[in-house]
Amino acid sequence: MLILFDIDGTLYHGDGTGRAAFLDAGRELFGPRFAEHAFDLSGRLDPWIYSRFMELNGLARNERIDRDFREACHRHLRRRIESGRHNIRALPGTIELVRRIGEMKEVTLGLLTGNWEANGRLKVESVGFDSQAFPVCAWGDDGPTRDDLPPVARRRFVETRGSEIGFERVVIVGDTVHDVNCARAHGCRSLAVCTGGGREEELRAAGADCVLPDLAETQAVCQWLLNGSGAAPA
Numbered sequence: 194m195l196i197l198f199d200i201d202g203t204l205y206h207g208d209g210t211g212r213a214a215f216l217d218a219g220r221e222l223f224g225p226r227f228a229e230h231a232f233d234l235s236g237r238l239d240p241w242i243y244s245r246f247m248e249l250n251g252l253a254r255n256e257r258i259d260r261d262f263r264e265a266c267h268r269h270l271r272r273r274i275e276s277g278r279h280n281i282r283a284l285p286g287t288i289e290l291v292r293r294i295g296e297m298k299e300v301t302l303g304l305l306t307g308n309w310e311a312n313g314r315l316k317v318e319s320v321g322f323d324s325q326a327f328p329v330c331a332w333g334d335d336g337p338t339r340d341d342l343p344p345v346a347r348r349r350f351v352e353t354r355g356s357e358i359g360f361e362r363v364v365i366v367g368d369t370v371h372d373v374n375c376a377r378a379h380g381c382r383s384l385a386v387c388t389g390g391g392r393e394e395e396l397r398a399a400g401a402d403c404v405l406p407d408l409a410e411t412q413a414v415c416q417w418l419l420n421g422s423g424a425a426p427a
Contacts, residue, residue: 202389
């Protein structure tokens with residue numbers, strides 16, 4: 194079995210540092226004319242967020258600018274995380290859940306996230322996870338949309354484990370309808386939590402197989418992940 198976790202709002206609460214890092218990077222590179230714009234980042238891929246900010250600010254892109262922005266965004270994210278001024282934390286039950294699942298020989302852990310890899314690894318490590326505990330990962334720039342990421346994760350599972358896996362043996366754990374939708378697009382099971390961007394009613398309406406307030410009930414969550422029972426069903 195392959196269990197893929199989203200990061201923001203699922204494993205990790207960043208207290209707005211992710212969005213702030215995008216704005217910091219834009220203002221470093223383009224000055225104060227790089228303005229904030231109100232749009233929902235929940236469940237989105239970092240390349241999409243970057244592209245949207247650039248478009249709304251009327252700025253052109255090229256390969257050098259793309260590279261410089263990505264590096265600046267990571268640098269500012271690290272600065273904000275390490276400043277101690279933000280309420281950054283692992284979400285309830287997640288560290289114990291990942292530890293428990295990681296001990297199961299029949300399960301492979303992974304990340305399926307909209308983050309650029311450097312940002313994603315920084316986030317999980319900053320709240321106490323070992324990013325190497327997730328050997329199979331699909332990152333925000335591995336495909337144009339989140340729906341493109343489960344096949345990437347499955348291919349990396351094959352490369353890592355040397356055996357095939359069907360999508361019916363893949364579970365995606367996330368906090369937004371985007372996580373649920375990408376699971377449904379490939380026949381994966383989905384566990385949705387209400388710790389981030391999604392409300393219970395919209396996660397249920399999207400078709401999540403299980404909806405929970407959080408991941409704090411470790412034993413029940415493990416049981417559902419392994420065999421579809423033991424946690425409150427959607």
